[in-house]
Amino acid sequence: MAxxxxxxxxxxxxxxxxxxxxxxxxxxxxxxxxxxxAAEGAAATATVFLDADCAGDTYLTLPAGADASDRLLLRSVVFS
Incomplete structure (x- = not known):
């Protein structure tokens, strides 16, 4: 759990x-x-995806506490 x-x-x-x-x-x-x-803070290392179900080739890994750009509109997330 994160x-x-x-x-x-x-x-x-x-x-x-x-x-x-x-x-x-x-x-x-x-x-x-x-x-x-738009992500505003990660509880732990979070990998955010542009597609639902954590699918697709477009993703970004955010360290704990990091914010993503407002221009990045994610659809799903998985935490390490």
Whole structure:
């Protein structure tokens, strides 16, 4: 388990900015996000993917506590 909180921002169905949280996310398990999102902090080393289900060749590994660029809109994440 990754200890801490992973925050992300996304635009909800009504077109408003929203913030989501993953508290103490499990390690080694892919988590899909509700919509394309920008990462705001990793609870542990996080590999973020542009595609759902942690699939595809486009991904970025973020060290614990790192933020991703607002231009990177991820769809899924897995923690080490």
């Amino acid at each position: 200890t801490g909180q992973f925050r992300y921002t996304y635009t909800n169905a009504e077109g408003y900015d929203a913030v989501g949280f993953l508290n103490d996310p499990p390690s080694g398990q892919c988590t899909n996000l509700p919509a394309p999102a």
